[in-house]
Amino acid sequence: NNIIRNKKIKIDNDETVINLTHISKVTKSFLKVIKKKNHSKKVEYIKINIQKKIKLKKLSEKLICFNTNANKLLLNNLTTQFDKDLYATFLSYYPKEKFVTKLFPKIDQRGSFVEILKSTNTGQISYFTAKPGVIRGGHYHNVKSEKFILLKGKALFKFKNLNTNEKYVVVVDDKNIKIVETIPGWYHEVKNIGTQTLVMLLWSSEIFDVKKPDTFNYE
Numbered sequence: 001n002n003i004i005r006n007k008k009i010k011i012d013n014d015e016t017v018i019n020l021t022h023i024s025k026v027t028k029s030f031l032k033v034i035k036k037k038n039h040s041k042k043v044e045y046i047k048i049n050i051q052k053k054i055k056l057k058k059l060s061e062k063l064i065c066f067n068t069n070a071n072k073l074l075l076n077n078l079t080t081q082f083d084k085d086l087y088a089t090f091l092s093y094y095p096k097e098k099f100v101t102k103l104f105p106k107i108d109q110r111g112s113f114v115e116i117l118k119s120t121n122t123g124q125i126s127y128f129t130a131k132p133g134v135i136r137g138g139h140y141h142n143v144k145s146e147k148f149i150l151l152k153g154k155a156l157f158k159f160k161n162l163n164t165n166e167k168y169v170v171v172v173d174d175k176n177i178k179i180v181e182t183i184p185g186w187y188h189e190v191k192n193i194g195t196q197t198l199v200m201l202l203w204s205s206e207i208f209d210v211k212k213p214d215t216f217n218y219e
Contacts, residue, residue, distance in 0.1 A: 003063045014057035021051040022085035052082045066090045073101070094190070110134045111197065115208075123205045127151070130192040130200070137182075137189040144214045145206050146182040149201040150174055154194030160187040187193040187218045 002009050029046050066087060069076050078084045105112040111129035118124045130136050130153075140162060147155075149170045157180050159168040168186075170177050173194070182188045192198040206214070 153198035
């Protein structure tokens with residue numbers, strides 16, 4: 001509650017270990033007993049398996065990380081069931097004002113570019129728009145790869161292999177949804193060849209870094 005509202009927390013002993021089990025696992029154990037057909041007259045004790053033993057310091061670090069990432073559009077690393085359950089518990093304390101996150105489009109004469117979600121493990125999801133006749137891209141990457149999904153309009157993709165000069169052209173529209181990949185070492189550009197503003201969803205294998213963009217213009 002305090003962390004999600006950016007209030008101070010107090011931990012008396014960082015090394016204190018607590019046992020945590022998500023409530024869903026407890027209620028399932030209750031239901032299992034309730035649904036039993038033959039109940040013993042003896043008092044039954046149900047042992048709930050401990051899902052996680054964790055130090056208070058580590059627990060607080062995880063919760064603080066959840067809160068920090070939310071403010072940076074960063075996805076959390078939820079690789080274990082415990083982390084998923086902890087994150088669900090964290091979200092249950094969300095104030096209504098945090099249900100909506102404002103995004104900030106970068107707008108120029110070509111259209112707009114909006115970052116949606118980021119992950120240090122799996123890259124970034126964004127979308128961009130392009131006015132009729134506008135070309136976006138016009139560069140290549142050494143390591144970064146991308147997946148484009150056209151949501152609205154009609155687009156022409158042009159590719160050129162920088163080593164062999166091989167060229168490749170793809171036309172896509174919103175009536176036949178496809179994924180178009182950009183490959184490291186291939187120059188690529190996207191042109192809006194439709195009559196309306198183009199809307200393109202984009203996944204990139206890495207978060208855009210202004211200092212290390214891995215984006216190179218080609219003439």
